[in-house]
């Protein structure tokens with residue numbers, strides 16, 4: 058695996074509970090120290106870290122490095138082109154930008170070129186409950202662990218709240234189950 062893409066120097070060690078990081082599966086300095094569990098890294102707002110993600114699947118192996126950023130102050134509407142594929146009424150990049158900026162927390166993934174390849178957001182009262190309205194990964198980057206990395210960080214950001222809900226279609230439940238979430242029954246209104 059590519060050692061250079063894992064930039065250990067970018068970690069803000071002061072904000073990481075190193076004891077909770079499981080570095081099994083990542084190769085650092087040529088030494089395979091085995092997957093990384095980023096879910097337990099404790100970040101405040103506007104912080105970021107780089108991860109190198111090695112994702113094994115039945116048919117193929119995917120390796121990519123990405124930067125996971127919470128409430129990115131450098132985010133621009135033009136970063137959010139190409140999302141909402143397959144939506145009946147896709148949200149414009151400007152609307153996505155406003156939705157993210159108006160959120161309690163949002164998490165984005167940037168690739169090595171700085172391009173946004175995925176995002177998720179949470180709206181919340183900040184003390185009790187949160188709702189996750191948007192989880193999107195660019196089609197060409199799906200299936201490579203991006204959604205998992207984003208959601209782990211977002212759930213980490215919400216870890217002190219008792220209720221974290223989202224709605225999804227039945228096939229996508231498998232994705233959220235891998236993150237420890239469980240199915241529920243809900244109600245909705247749509248415009």
Ligand SMILES: CC(C)(COP(=O)(O)OP(=O)(O)OC[C@H]1O[C@@H](n2cnc3c(N)ncnc32)[C@H](O)[C@@H]1OP(=O)(O)O)[C@@H](O)C(=O)NCCC(=O)NCCS
Nearest residue numbers: 192193194199200201202203204205224225228229231232
């Ligand atoms: C759903 C989505 C966010 C997942 O992100 P991703 O980066 O593709 O997912 P990951 O690579 O981290 O997948 C991790 C695991 O989740 C499961 N999974 C991922 N996407 C899935 C899907 N669409 N349906 C069922 N299971 C899925 C797989 O089990 C996968 O494990 P595997 O690699 O061993 O097969 C992404 O595919 C996406 O943006 N889809 C279109 C928009 C969407 O449906 N958003 C959710 C709205 S509620």
